Amino acid sequence: MSEADAASQSAGRKPVRPPGRIGRAWRWFRGLTVVRVALSPASTLSLGFLTLGGFMAGVVFWGGFNTALESTNTTRFCVGCHEMRDNVFEELQGTVHFTNRSGVRAGCPDCHVPHEWTRKIARKMQASKEVWGHVFGSIATRDAFLDLRRHLAESEWTRMRANDSLECRNCHTTQAMDLSRQNPRAAAAHERFLFSGERTCIDCHKGIAHRLPDMSGVPGWQ
Amino acid sequence: MKRGRLPLLAAATLAPCLVAGALLAQDAPRLRGPEPFTREQAAPPVPRAVTNDVRVRRNYPDQPPLIPHAVDGYALDLNANKCMSCHARRFTEQSQAPMISVTHYQDREGNTLGGLAPRRYACLACHVPQAEARPLVENRFRDMDELTEPERQSGGRSNR
Numbered sequence: 001m002s003e004a005d006a007a008s009q010s011a012g013r014k015p016v017r018p019p020g021r022i023g024r025a026w027r028w029f030r031g032l033t034v035v036r037v038a039l040s041p042a043s044t045l046s047l048g049f050l051t052l053g054g055f056m057a058g059v060v061f062w063g064g065f066n067t068a069l070e071s072t073n074t075t076r077f078c079v080g081c082h083e084m085r086d087n088v089f090e091e092l093q094g095t096v097h098f099t100n101r102s103g104v105r106a107g108c109p110d111c112h113v114p115h116e117w118t119r120k121i122a123r124k125m126q127a128s129k130e131v132w133g134h135v136f137g138s139i140a141t142r143d144a145f146l147d148l149r150r151h152l153a154e155s156e157w158t159r160m161r162a163n164d165s166l167e168c169r170n171c172h173t174t175q176a177m178d179l180s181r182q183n184p185r186a187a188a189a190h191e192r193f194l195f196s197g198e199r200t201c202i203d204c205h206k207g208i209a210h211r212l213p214d215m216s217g218v219p220g221w222q
Numbered sequence: 223m224k225r226g227r228l229p230l231l232a233a234a235t236l237a238p239c240l241v242a243g244a245l246l247a248q249d250a251p252r253l254r255g256p257e258p259f260t261r262e263q264a265a266p267p268v269p270r271a272v273t274n275d276v277r278v279r280r281n282y283p284d285q286p287p288l289i290p291h292a293v294d295g296y297a298l299d300l301n302a303n304k305c306m307s308c309h310a311r312r313f314t315e316q317s318q319a320p321m322i323s324v325t326h327y328q329d330r331e332g333n334t335l336g337g338l339a340p341r342r343y344a345c346l347a348c349h350v351p352q353a354e355a356r357p358l359v360e361n362r363f364r365d366m367d368e369l370t371e372p373e374r375q376s377g378g379r380s381n382r
Contacts (some may be wrong), residue, residue: 220313
């Protein structure tokens, strides 16, 4: 006895009304061959095959996904496009983040892609806008790049301000920062602004890896 | 003029020039070191910048103050002036850096402007950072006080 019948008997009312639009769509969906097969138990494949096979397929899929993700997360991939190679990568090469006495190097994704998985995926989805820009040539020429530089820089500053300069702090942590080894002027500034949480790295350290856009109107510049 | 005299004349003109050149070359300070300029040499290592933040005394009243810190990677172009992020009047409280001189507010006609005059924008044209380097030539500079009031100077050289 179905619930509807029970309800009609107990209340003494008319039996169920015909299904509405949603009910009919649901029935049509459940009636599809593909859905019926997918929802009925396997008749010829063993449970072992299905679980192990599913596990193996999962490993292959996940490994392939991660490999593809990591291969798009390298400096080599970034400078594959001429927009990056001829503009920002060219500028990076003169800075301390590219060559220095200790031989550590920060590539593009070290600063521009979060390292944590969830945030990385979110950033990767945002990067589809950059693919769009490449396909339609929004910064295809040097002049177009210079015209948009302030806009591009602003979006990176906003991003880094929002995540408290996370990418800087992947290497430069306040816990590991020895103020006594710093220049007194730098130590005083860090103590006053960084350790108090009043400002984050990017608020003062702009243009450390690339040339700056027109800075008129940017706080702290004139 | 006969043809035979031409080489002689040329030699007579050229010889004094060469001799004079050699003599002048002797007198010129050898800023490049003892090696002749025709021979390529390895560049000397870049000296370390002085970063002690101690103000350096001016050698004469009009001398642009020296920069007692490193300025590597500081933007100074049409788009941005990193110096002014500390030395502009409105940032001196948080930076505790000396403010740019009031003369820097005046344009070439003497009109006082509301901010840094465009002709003063290129800071590094006059203000220079210092490095731990030995002078290439002997410095015979004498301090102004030594010249104007020699009797008040104890032991002659007191500017160091």
